[in-house]
Amino acid sequence: MSLGLDLSYLERSARGEFDLGWLRDTDSEWGVRAVPSKTGLTMRDIFIGSYGEVPEHAPLRTMAPRGSDVDPDVPDMGYTINDKAEVWSDNVLDLYEEAVSRQWSATRDIPWGDLAPLDPDVEHAMCQLATVLSEVEMVAADFPAKWLWRINHDFVEAKMFLCTQVMDEARHTEVFRKRALANGGGLGKATAVVERFLQLILDADSYDEGSALMHLLGEGIVLSLFRAGAALSPSPVEQQIFRLCMQDEARHVAYGTMHLRYRLERDPSMADDFHAYLDKGEEIMAMIFSTPEIVEPTAILAAGSVEAACELGPAAGDVLRLQIVGDYLKRCSHAGLDRRGRLHLPDAIITGVPGAMAEEVAV
């Protein structure tokens, strides 16, 4: 492969005969003066003029920065996602800035020294939950990473946001692994049902399918788990862990919801496809609700002990169940996908969630 080395240019430039074509003849917008907003120069501040125009379909498959004057003979990078609607969301610029601004360190920002000994069953429950979360979080890095190189560079803001997600998820995996190993416990059990859900996301045939399963459904579930974790934390250490993870996860869910909305607004006929993706995802979701390694540690943390959790029965997990299903339905609705009455979840899981039962919708 020739990289196009111009030996004559080396000789001319050595004599001081510069080309200066890039200086005199560049066909890109000049005179742009982006004005910083009060938090600094944001991605939205530079989303101006021709530089703020994102093509609906990328004309080239190149890494050239959008808005630059591109050589006609640039190589084809082989991107497979070349339509804006496949990855875009109206909030992606702001979510990127927010993500960069709200980064944290699992080493520095968690008061690890304040961990106190817990009742052994409670410590075991926390470690089991940390095991599951350390397991599931990395798929939310693997999935965007798998698709990032296929996304056309014209949609660079979406790619940048997905890069922040990869970093967020690495940190979540880190912080839960650290929590499991920091207080006399250790890692617990990794289950086949959880792995099957992760496989469903990772093996998705399209970014659309994987994003719906991961950003909207999977991360929505985990967001509720984080929220519950923060509310049930036995110490300020876990409270800080779950709160910081919750903030990150909610950004990812916000992207997924608004991406689906953007997609459906431009092509409403895709609703059936997304319903089919979520039909499949919800079946796994139902299995997660019946997985002891997830349900029981959460119930024990909520109740404070094994005995109290057994006494409370399903009530110990009801708050989490209602929140997961209720928030999921609201996000789907906001995205323009009405899942009310067509959830692929057993009645035991959707009972009590407004609008979840088919009969309620019919009425």
Place this chain on the structure above:
Amino acid sequence: MATIDAAFPSAEWFEELVARATADSAAMERLGIAEFRLGCEIVLPDGARPLFGLVLDGYDIDAVGRVDEGTFAPDVVVVGPLEAWTEMVGWIEVNGPADSAHSLNGLSIAGVPFEVRAADAMGSDKFYRFMGTLQAVFDAAAEAPVPVATA
């Protein structure tokens, strides 16, 4: 640092809360930018429901006093009876940063005693996205100076 002089709930109380929270601006900036409008609705024994607004705008945090919900257009309104609000604030005053049971998240997750009302799913998700900043603001009610948790 003593407790906030102004009575709760009042515009002055929220103003003083925000002034204390933002006194160490570098610490608050470490929490990151936020774009969020929070309404705090306190249900009084006589049935009145005053609504107080907090605006997070970049690194700025402002208490905008008593507001009309339609005009203020909050992303989220946290609604709860006076006794629940005073219990939360009183606990923080005495003990410092809220524990799980006295945090905005802990008090609202089950829908009681606090209910989170949002116009849409994006509003409630914003409540989760900026929870650390919101809690840091309310933790500033503590009688002793509160080190702001990073990030």
